[in-house]
Amino acid sequence: xxxxxxxxxxxxxxxxxxxxxxxxxxxxxxxxxxxxxxxxxxxxxxxxxxxxxxxxxxxxxxxxxxxxxxxxxxxxxxxxxxxxxxxxxxxxxxxxxxxxxxxxxxxxxxxxxxxxxxxxxxxxxxxxxxxxxxxxxxxxxxxxxxxxxxxxxxxxxxxxxxxxxxxxxxxxxxxxxxxxxxxxxxxxxxxxxxxxxxxxxxxxxxxxxxxxxxxxxxxxxxxxxxxxxxxxxxxxxxxxxxxxxxxxxxxxxxxxxxxxxxxxxxxxxxxxxx
Amino acid sequence: xxxxxxxxxxxxxxxxxxxxxxxxxxxxxxxxxxxxxxxxxxxxxxxxxxxxxxxxxxxxxxxxxxxxxxxxxxxxxxxxxxxxxxxxxxxxxxxxxxxxxxxxxxxxxxxxxxxxxxxxxxxxxxxxxxxxxxxxxxxxxxxxxxxxxxxxxxxxxxxxxxxxxxxxxxxxxxxxxxxxxxxxxxxxxxxxxxxxxxxxxxxxxxxxxxxxxxxxxxxxxxxxxxxxxxxxxxxxxxxxxxxxxxxxxxxxxxxxxxxxxxxxxxxxxxxxxx
Numbered sequence: 001x002x003x004x005x006x007x008x009x010x011x012x013x014x015x016x017x018x019x020x021x022x023x024x025x026x027x028x029x030x031x032x033x034x035x036x037x038x039x040x041x042x043x044x045x046x047x048x049x050x051x052x053x054x055x056x057x058x059x060x061x062x063x064x065x066x067x068x069x070x071x072x073x074x075x076x077x078x079x080x081x082x083x084x085x086x087x088x089x090x091x092x093x094x095x096x097x098x099x100x101x102x103x104x105x106x107x108x109x110x111x112x113x114x115x116x117x118x119x120x121x122x123x124x125x126x127x128x129x130x131x132x133x134x135x136x137x138x139x140x141x142x143x144x145x146x147x148x149x150x151x152x153x154x155x156x157x158x159x160x161x162x163x164x165x166x167x168x169x170x171x172x173x174x175x176x177x178x179x180x181x182x183x184x185x186x187x188x189x190x191x192x193x194x195x196x197x198x199x200x201x202x203x204x205x206x207x208x209x210x211x212x213x214x215x216x217x218x219x220x221x222x223x224x225x226x227x228x229x230x231x232x233x234x235x236x237x238x239x240x241x242x243x244x245x246x247x248x249x250x251x252x253x254x255x256x257x258x259x260x261x262x263x264x265x266x267x268x269x270x271x272x273x274x
Numbered sequence: 275x276x277x278x279x280x281x282x283x284x285x286x287x288x289x290x291x292x293x294x295x296x297x298x299x300x301x302x303x304x305x306x307x308x309x310x311x312x313x314x315x316x317x318x319x320x321x322x323x324x325x326x327x328x329x330x331x332x333x334x335x336x337x338x339x340x341x342x343x344x345x346x347x348x349x350x351x352x353x354x355x356x357x358x359x360x361x362x363x364x365x366x367x368x369x370x371x372x373x374x375x376x377x378x379x380x381x382x383x384x385x386x387x388x389x390x391x392x393x394x395x396x397x398x399x400x401x402x403x404x405x406x407x408x409x410x411x412x413x414x415x416x417x418x419x420x421x422x423x424x425x426x427x428x429x430x431x432x433x434x435x436x437x438x439x440x441x442x443x444x445x446x447x448x449x450x451x452x453x454x455x456x457x458x459x460x461x462x463x464x465x466x467x468x469x470x471x472x473x474x475x476x477x478x479x480x481x482x483x484x485x486x487x488x489x490x491x492x493x494x495x496x497x498x499x500x501x502x503x504x505x506x507x508x509x510x511x512x513x514x515x516x517x518x519x520x521x522x523x524x525x526x527x528x529x530x531x532x533x534x535x536x537x538x539x540x541x542x543x544x545x546x547x548x
Contacts (some may be wrong), residue, residue, distance in 0.1 A: 006377065009548075014537040017444065025292060026369050029347070029381035035343075039548040054436045054548075065376065066304045069369075073303070087376045095300050095343075095363050102339065102361045103280065107303035118529050127530075130436045155418040162404045162443075169436075169443055170291065255392050256401075261289040261314045274283075274328075 005033040007058050007066040011051055011081055013043040015071055019091055023069040034067075037140060042072065048080040051251040073109050125172030133168040136176035137161055142193045145176060149164040151197055153190070153241070154204035155233045156224075157214045159251035159259065163204065166256040167263070185236035190244060202263050203241040203248030208234045210252050278505055279307040281332050281340040284327055287317040287347060297343040305543040308341075316346065322354040333359040347383050369521055399446030407442040410450035411435055416467045419450060422536060425471055426451040427464070427515070428478035430498075431488050431506045433525035433533065437478065441537070459510035464518060476537050477515040477522030482508045484526050 010016045010023055016038045028035050042051050058066045068086040072078040082088050096107045117123065133208050136148065138161065145151065150173060152160045160177035167173040178191055194201060206214075208231040215225035223229055241248045247266045251259055264273040284290045284297055290312045301308050316325050327499065331339045342360040346352040356362050370381045391397065409415050419425065419511035424447060426434045443448040452465055468475060480488075482505040489499035492512065497503055515522045521540045523534055538547040 015531045017531050021292045022296050027368055037546050037548055061292055089369050105304050127436055249334050257289045267332050272311050274311050
């Protein structure tokens with residue numbers, strides 16, 4: 001192991017965000033530290049030459065080859081980066097070449113196609129879904145609930161809001177969320193707006209001790225945050241979900257990505273999850 | 275070109291979301307259609323055998339090899355998927371192998387490391403930033419503005435909210451946003467809470483015609499949505515940004531990913547953008 005972290009550069013003609021996230025996962029396989037720098041919008045020969053110059057400077061200064069993850073569609077730009085003094089991992093051509101053979105098709109090498117195009121239906125759906133999820137956060141609005149693809153239910157601070165927003169942001173899924181509160185438990189029924197949308201309901205639950213920790217960060221020492229109250233609310237919410245036959249998942253040890261993936265698998269709202 | 279879309283499977287021991295996004299970008303280089311299916315959580319030999327069986331079934335049914343993008347850390351699971359009747363693009367080993375040589379280190383092959391770990395500082399920051407951005411959406415709260423790393427300003431519907439939430443969700447950046455409204459233009463100064471945070475301010479602007487379209491979807495035929503009013507507000511907002519020396523970008527043709535990348539480049543709030 002070297003003492004200085006190795007420099008990793010993400011060179012992209014677009015934002016490089018996906019490549020950054022992806023390279024982060026790969027680098028996590030090595031028990032050493034890295035310094036990750038994103039070089040976005042490298043979409044002209046001039047910018048490519050500047051990027052190559054900077055990469056070479058880093059190599060010289062640090063005395064080790066930087067690691068470059070590149071997603072460059074234009075062959076000339078790509079060639080310039082490949083000529084730099086670095087280990088270049090070409091995340092684009094590595095996979096495009098075998099695909100060209102298998103599909104018996106030439107790739108378009110079109111820069112525009114690699115990027116977010118805000119005129120697509122998919123992009124518009126994402127923005128619309130973000131607005132929908134915000135308007136329907138925390139049971140704020142009962143309007144247009146029929147448009148929701150997913151309605152999350154669970155006690156306060158069980159992870160409904162970040163999950164709703166993630167479903168919207170990543171998949172353009174309109175998601176509403178409703179808190180289950182003591183009044184619901186006393187009455188013993190779901191909020192009255194919800195039963196008609198049974199097929200869209202998904203429950204989030206959470207370990208009571210963990211919930212108490214989270215609530216204590218917000219309202220330290222309150223009854224709301226007490227372990228006793230959290231245990232009561234979680235037990236009641238879980239019983240209600242079971243009684244009403246609502247599929248559910250515990251958010252205690254799961255990221256919003258994992259929770260969202262499970263929701264899509266169960267509700268099959270997104271037909272593209274197995 | 276074949277008439278039926280080729281089936282593309284994303285096989286992952288985690289959620290497969292990053293690989294899905296990435297493969298989507300690569301496939302966009304081909305002028306043909308694909309049917310993308312994500313197979314998440316393939317993290318046991320049993321699930322791998324089931325996945326292989328299903329892949330082989332698709333190959334047989336469609337008469338063409340499916341395309342598989344895999345991110346499987348465990349070598350035995352990986353081997354099973356590689357034995358399926360498909361073009362397998364191994365997004366993990368393709369890059370791990372050359373890295374092992376360059377770093378002179380063995381990868382850990384640890385499944386857990388590849389995934390979101392919700393106990394990390396990074397994950398906690400993301401959730402905290404989402405809550406912060408929601409609480410500080412649309413000038414709702416002036417509290418704790420000193421904690422914000424970015425404060426977006428712009429006329430209503432110029433893209434501030436989705437951008438704030440994206441910065442939080444993707445980078446754990448606490449971002450507030452303030453609307454610039456006719457009262458501000460009449461007074462001729464920024465909202466009074468903002469000047470002290472000048473270094474964090476970033477402006478979003480938008481083409482007046484496009485703004486009018488967006489506002490008309492919400493409030494058809496209103497003065498608020500009229501081209502004349504939109505032109506007035508946009509002109510005033512742009513003049514104010516220039517006068518106050520606030521860096522800005524137009525959201526008219528840019529995705530939230532592109533806007534966020536530019537903000538980070540300019541504010542250097544995220545030191546890892548070049």
